[in-house]
Amino acid sequence: MDETTKKKKKTAECCGYPISIFFIVVNEFCERFSYYGMRAVLVLYFRYFLLWDDDLATSIYHAFVALCYLTPILGAIIADSWLGKFKTIIYLSIVYAIGQVTMAISTIHDITDANRDGTPDNFTFHIALSMLGLILIALGTGGIKPCVAAFGGDQFQEHQSRQLNTFFSVFYLCINAGSLLSTLITPVLRAQECGIHTQQQCYPLAFGVPAVLMVISLVVFIAGSGMYVKTDPEGNIMWSVCKCIGFAIKNRFRHRSSSYPKREHWMDWANEKYDKLLIAQIKMVLKVLFLYIPLPMFWTLFDQKGSRWTLQATTMSGDFGAFILQPDQMQTVNPILILTLVPIMDRLIFPLIQKCGLNFSPLKRMTVGMLFAAMAFVSAALVQIEIDKTLPNFPSSSESQLKVVNTYSTTLNVTISPNEHLLIESFGSSADYVTFDHQDITVSLNTNPVITKAFSLIKGGRQTLIIPSDPTVMYLKEDVKSKPREGKNAIRFVNGYTADLNITNLDSIEPSATTNYTLVNQGKRDFVLRHGEQWCEFSRKFGFGASYTFLIPSTVFSDDCESITEVEDMKPNSVHMALQIPQYFLITTGEVMFSVTGLQFSYSQAPKNMKSVLQAGWLCTNAVGNIIVLIVAELGKLPKQWAEYLLFASLLVAVSIIFSIMAYFYTYIDPAEIEAQVRKEQGLEPEEMEKETIEMEEKDEDQKNEQGVKQTKI
Numbered sequence: 001m002d003e004t005t006k007k008k009k010k011t012a013e014c015c016g017y018p019i020s021i022f023f024i025v026v027n028e029f030c031e032r033f034s035y036y037g038m039r040a041v042l043v044l045y046f047r048y049f050l051l052w053d054d055d056l057a058t059s060i061y062h063a064f065v066a067l068c069y070l071t072p073i074l075g076a077i078i079a080d081s082w083l084g085k086f087k088t089i090i091y092l093s094i095v096y097a098i099g100q101v102t103m104a105i106s107t108i109h110d111i112t113d114a115n116r117d118g119t120p121d122n123f124t125f126h127i128a129l130s131m132l133g134l135i136l137i138a139l140g141t142g143g144i145k146p147c148v149a150a151f152g153g154d155q156f157q158e159h160q161s162r163q164l165n166t167f168f169s170v171f172y173l174c175i176n177a178g179s180l181l182s183t184l185i186t187p188v189l190r191a192q193e194c195g196i197h198t199q200q201q202c203y204p205l206a207f208g209v210p211a212v213l214m215v216i217s218l219v220v221f222i223a224g225s226g227m228y229v230k231t232d233p234e235g236n237i238m239w240s241v242c243k244c245i246g247f248a249i250k251n252r253f254r255h256r257s258s259s260y261p262k263r264e265h266w267m268d269w270a271n272e273k274y275d276k277l278l279i280a281q282i283k284m285v286l287k288v289l290f291l292y293i294p295l296p297m298f299w300t301l302f303d304q305k306g307s308r309w310t311l312q313a314t315t316m317s318g319d320f321g322a323f324i325l326q327p328d329q330m331q332t333v334n335p336i337l338i339l340t341l342v343p344i345m346d347r348l349i350f351p352l353i354q355k356c357g358l359n360f361s362p363l364k365r366m367t368v369g370m371l372f373a374a375m376a377f378v379s380a381a382l383v384q385i386e387i388d389k390t391l392p393n394f395p396s397s398s399e400s401q402l403k404v405v406n407t408y409s410t411t412l413n414v415t416i417s418p419n420e421h422l423l424i425e426s427f428g429s430s431a432d433y434v435t436f437d438h439q440d441i442t443v444s445l446n447t448n449p450v451i452t453k454a455f456s457l458i459k460g461g462r463q464t465l466i467i468p469s470d471p472t473v474m475y476l477k478e479d480v481k482s483k484p485r486e487g488k489n490a491i492r493f494v495n496g497y498t499a500d501l502n503i504t505n506l507d508s509i510e511p512s513a514t515t516n517y518t519l520v521n522q523g524k525r526d527f528v529l530r531h532g533e534q535w536c537e538f539s540r541k542f543g544f545g546a547s548y549t550f551l552i553p554s555t556v557f558s559d560d561c562e563s564i565t566e567v568e569d570m571k572p573n574s575v576h577m578a579l580q581i582p583q584y585f586l587i588t589t590g591e592v593m594f595s596v597t598g599l600q601f602s603y604s605q606a607p608k609n610m611k612s613v614l615q616a617g618w619l620c621t622n623a624v625g626n627i628i629v630l631i632v633a634e635l636g637k638l639p640k641q642w643a644e645y646l647l648f649a650s651l652l653v654a655v656s657i658i659f660s661i662m663a664y665f666y667t668y669i670d671p672a673e674i675e676a677q678v679r680k681e682q683g684l685e686p687e688e689m690e691k692e693t694i695e696m697e698e699k700d701e702d703q704k705n706e707q708g709v710k711q712t713k714i
């Protein structure tokens, strides 16, 4: 069908649904697979392929995500003003697929690995290529996002309003099915080894599969081509909207004297120059955009699943018996719950509420969704309070903490000035850290002769005083002062053996020295200790988030590693990750009520020619929410994490009250009906009217030049 045709064609139907939406939901599934699959391994690619530090990797990642939710505006303007949704989706999907392919190519280390050592030789090449890829992806994914949902909505005829609502739910299910599958699959692909010259983690496969899915998404969308209802853009609508609003403001200002009668709406001040239909459409859009102002707060809480909640999970135990859940895998609970909750809400809860005679309108649903998100944060705060009870007492910024480890041959009486006395047996340690509010200390050992040494402790730090076999060379070693990242365990070894030792995956340690911390995953780990021909094997089962110092005695080889002692610097996590399920359940219930409804609402309240624009406005609330998270993270946190959770919950409750008041004054509209009414008032047939709108636009500039702005006194 020609895009210039403005009438909807009768579409082929199956069970009351247009067949064309099948292609749209499959397209969305593949696209979301592609997007979330790539996102799942992106930070690891930055960190371990490009070798960026944690901060740079996280910042670029968040900047990319924010860009993905800002580009919808661009896509919507292109679609509604220039190309139409169909062509915009095709062109921007091509850009998107090129971006994904570029990204996948940038991860092939062999391209620049001339010396074949497994790492790229020209990082600039890989960084430039991946940044180009990410920009194209952000442009593509963000650009098509408002168009696909709106284009799906366009496929329905007026009598299919019930099916239209179901479509948005199915659409949301596809988003989450695609993202769930890809977040499970791409990390597995990344963990494979591949390469031409050397075998490395297989990033090309982890990024390549999302690229293939994006190509499939495009092919599926094109395959449905002949069946779509395609609505044409009506000239440069965004430009007309801006000019019309500008004129209304200017004209209102010119007629600010009280001698001019008031008008019903400030946009009515554009009546002198602009078409009534355009003004009516702008009023509809502005009304909805005004309602969106408080909404970013929901996303501010929602998007902390990926940051604060994942960090919270790193201080919890993920041992579910039959399987082990890593802290970041906990996030998959959200799409899993979406897949179950959307049908339950749609088929059971909402119809039940309706049967009870309650009017659960879209804006009421969104308010309740916000309250659920607030409750999720209260639940997160309660979990945090439980976790805090089990966390070590870390030093404040003005305090220093010290522990003593004795690898001397006998028990020692250790005096730390002025009045700390510790009795520490051989190959043992002080029971816990001693906290000091000053940094300079003097340590005396009851050896013969007495050994005394002065030390300066690190402010805000945790350290261990290692007393080796020769106590005169006792020294301080810095300890971890927060839970090890990703729920891993931090371990180190003190060599009490008389010669150098080699330990699996660690550098060789000199006698009396202590290794730096190494991070090990949960589960049973084996270490082989070696000196020349002698060796022994040492096994240890680890939980989540603990820290240990292993003391190796001089008898290590004669007793087959049995005599290695363990000092627990930090206890393993004991609060179970299952306690996060209620907060995930609450936030996901909130998401179904808020986000799925918001998607439908944005479509249903938008005039025909501004559907993508309003979808983009809706997505922008998400971008602003993400920016608020970044600002809050920069401004620093409250001293207690649970207090920060409660603060966010209270803010969202306050915002939801404001939103409910705004919603109370909002009257739902049927844009098509209003448009028809305006046309009728103007005595125009629909098509004549549209023609006139375009003509008016074309004449607009000439009129301005020829006769200036018409000054009508009302």
Ligand SMILES: CC(C)C[C@H](NC(=O)[C@@H](N)CC(C)C)C(=O)O
Binding pocket: 032, 036, 175, 176, 179, 180, 334, 335, 338, 591, 595, 619, 622
């Ligand atoms: C509506 C959106 C701003 C985001 C939407 N996300 C979801 O549906 C999440 N439940 C997915 C999950 C994997 C984070 C999207 O379109 O991606």
